[in-house]
Amino acid sequence: xxxxxxxxxxxxxxxxxxxxxxxxxxxxxxxxxxxxxxxxxxxxxxxxxxxxxxxxxxxxxxxxxxxxxxxxxxxxxxxxxxxxxxxxxxxxxxxxxxxxxxxxxxxxxxxxxxxxxxxxxxxxxxxxxxxxxxxxxxxxxxxxxxxxxxxxxxxxxxxxxxxxxxxxxxxxxxxxxxxxxxxxxxxxxxxxxxxxxxxxxxxxxx
Numbered sequence: 001x002x003x004x005x006x007x008x009x010x011x012x013x014x015x016x017x018x019x020x021x022x023x024x025x026x027x028x029x030x031x032x033x034x035x036x037x038x039x040x041x042x043x044x045x046x047x048x049x050x051x052x053x054x055x056x057x058x059x060x061x062x063x064x065x066x067x068x069x070x071x072x073x074x075x076x077x078x079x080x081x082x083x084x085x086x087x088x089x090x091x092x093x094x095x096x097x098x099x100x101x102x103x104x105x106x107x108x109x110x111x112x113x114x115x116x117x118x119x120x121x122x123x124x125x126x127x128x129x130x131x132x133x134x135x136x137x138x139x140x141x142x143x144x145x146x147x148x149x150x151x152x153x154x155x156x157x158x159x160x161x162x163x164x165x166x167x168x169x170x171x172x173x174x175x176x177x178x179x180x181x182x183x184x185x186x187x188x189x190x191x192x193x194x195x196x197x198x199x200x201x202x203x204x205x206x
Contacts, residue, residue, distance in 0.1 A: 010074035017066055026066070030059045033075065037082050044086035051086075052195050058085055064157065133197045136186045137179075143167070144179030151176050 005013065005028045017025040034055055041058075042051035058081060071077045137148050146165055150156040156164065161172045184194040 011071065014066055014071045014074055021067075023063065026059065026062050029062065029074070033078055034059065036075070037078060040079055040082035041086045044083065045089060050089065054082070054085055054089060056195075056198055058082060129197050132187065132190075132192055133183075136183050136190075136197075139186050140179050140182055143171075144175045144182065147172055147175035148179040148183070 005025060008016070010029065010032070013025050013029060016022065037055045037058055038051050041054040042048060045051050045054065058078075065081075069077070134153065137145055137153070140148060143165075147161055147167070150161045150164060151158070158169060158172050158176075161167070161176075162169050165172065167175065187194045187197060
């Protein structure tokens with residue numbers, strides 16, 4: 001990641017992203033604020049696994065949302081986004097099921113991820129994680145594999161994935177959501193944290 005991005009203020013990064021659409025800028029904002037985002041989500045959801053998912057969903061949405069809104073104070077704006085997103089999740093019936101489910105390794109995964117954010121990652125470890133993600137994607141059903149690959153690997157938008165595949169916007173979102181859930185299952189069966197793999201992916205965006 002460019003050293004120049006690391007020294008810029010949040011608001012300058014936002015303006016730069018709105019100007020040139022450089023995806024690595026969102027990666028830098030993720031590096032700075034993902035822990036805050038997780039903390040806000042967990043305050044409302046009181047579920048670490050659900051809060052991890054919410055953090056990932058929110059930062060995925062930043063690629064499009066930052067181009068739609070005037071952001072004068074990024075941290076304050078993101079705090080509101082996290083709060084509103086969490087409140088929306090609480091209104092969904094499936095959240096009640098998620099609260100009942102307990103993932104024994106969720107707390108350990110987050111502690112591992114917190115340490116990961118605050119250290120320089122070994123390039124070989126990063127390559128391994130990205131390779132694991134690509135290998136896991138190959139195990140998905142064809143439609144999920146196609147949509148996930150375009151969205152996560154080739155960094156296409158929902159609209160672009162729809163145009164390329166011919167699937168409706170609803171089908172694209174469904175395939176990506178179901179594919180991501182299946183990726184978590186595939187990786188967890190191999191003893192791998194999807195949270196860490198996803199984080200490596202978004203921080204590696206260039």
